Amino acid sequence: MLLTCFATNVQATTEAEQGFELARALCSRCHVIGDYNRMGGIGNSPSFPWMVKSLDWEERFRTFYTRRPHPVFVRVPGYPRWSDVDPYYPPFEIKPHEIELITEYAGTLR
Numbered sequence: 001m002l003l004t005c006f007a008t009n010v011q012a013t014t015e016a017e018q019g020f021e022l023a024r025a026l027c028s029r030c031h032v033i034g035d036y037n038r039m040g041g042i043g044n045s046p047s048f049p050w051m052v053k054s055l056d057w058e059e060r061f062r063t064f065y066t067r068r069p070h071p072v073f074v075r076v077p078g079y080p081r082w083s084d085v086d087p088y089y090p091p092f093e094i095k096p097h098e099i100e101l102i103t104e105y106a107g108t109l110r
Contacts, residue, residue, distance in 0.1 A: 019105025
């Protein structure tokens with residue numbers, strides 16, 4: 001019996017790579033997320049490289065949606081909306097496992 005394996009062009013991505021793509025899509029408008037946009041972000045928004053220097057950085061990333069100004073425009077399934085105020089930034093939904101992926105990416109910046 002002869003078994004043949006076929007190579008595919010599908011590349012597996014790491015959790016950190018997936019987290020980078022999420023951070024690029026969802027976070028980079030306000031935050032510098034690394035070399036990707038090192039001259040971007042909003043002046044008063046902390047950069048990912050700066051935030052990961054904090055001792056409690058993982059907890060801060062995992063709970064970012066509870067920290068101002070995020071509750072106004074970030075939606076996490078299963079968590080109530082904090083305000084009925086219209087967001088100044090287009091709202092988006094993020095799932096808990098996606099938050100973990102972004103946290104995994106942030107850890108690569110340490």
